[in-house]
Amino acid sequence: DVKVTQSSRYLVKRTGEKVFLECVQDMDHENMFWYRQDPGLGLRLIYFSYDVKMKEKGDIPEGYSVSREKKERFSLILESASTNQTSMYLCANQGKNTGELFFGEGSRLTVL
Amino acid sequence: AQKVTQAQTEISVVEKEDVTLDCVYETRDTTYYLFWYKQPPSGELVFLIRRNSFDEQNEISGRYSWNFQKSTSSFNFTITASQVVDSAVYFCALSSSNQAGTALIFGKGTTLSVSS
Numbered sequence: 001d002v003k004v005t006q007s008s009r010y011l012v013k014r015t016g017e018k019v020f021l022e023c024v025q026d027m028d029h030e031n032m033f034w035y036r037q038d039p040g041l042g043l044r045l046i047y048f049s050y051d052v053k054m055k056e057k058g059d060i061p062e063g064y065s066v067s068r069e070k071k072e073r074f075s076l077i078l079e080s081a082s083t084n085q086t087s088m089y090l091c092a093n094q095g096k097n098t099g100e101l102f103f104g105e106g107s108r109l110t111v112l
Numbered sequence: 113a114q115k116v117t118q119a120q121t122e123i124s125v126v127e128k129e130d131v132t133l134d135c136v137y138e139t140r141d142t143t144y145y146l147f148w149y150k151q152p153p154s155g156e157l158v159f160l161i162r163r164n165s166f167d168e169q170n171e172i173s174g175r176y177s178w179n180f181q182k183s184t185s186s187f188n189f190t191i192t193a194s195q196v197v198d199s200a201v202y203f204c205a206l207s208s209s210n211q212a213g214t215a216l217i218f219g220k221g222t223t224l225s226v227s228s
Binding site for chain 2: 033035040041043044045048058088090092098099100101102103104105106
């Protein structure tokens, strides 16, 4: 089975802190995604990556950046966390032939 | 622009009732894919089904069935004889292509509560 692992299930940070959310996959998939999930808003795409060192903005990239130095690892970075970034963050990779997404368990971030 | 609408925010049923979750999509592409995901209280999103735009056959998997109608741009999901374990948030999603690198656009989700 495809495994997508997010490093932290729960984080509490202070406004202005730099936050790293790590995501690692154990399959050889090129495409990886970061979504955030908020009540009543569903899943919204932040950034995605087609390959190492490649990145594309999604629908809500403001306040975020990403890093893809290795194929298996896709990191989401909040340069200066704000309270409106309190959310559930979901990492996913994409099946090569099927297009479906495989999700990690999510990282629930609270910014105080 | 692509869009997925799940008009039902919350649905509550009693066990053994049948329930249908609605999904309406918008896209200008002729080739596209539709998905349903389940998110139980544990939080992890679980893939349920993928359907391409050229295949309008209905699909049944146990108590789950899906009705895809291009004429109404709908891809509805029915649970027959619902059970408490079906309680979850269900998301419908759309992608314009099966090619690598195409992100899925999600609806806002429908929260299903099944009581005993």
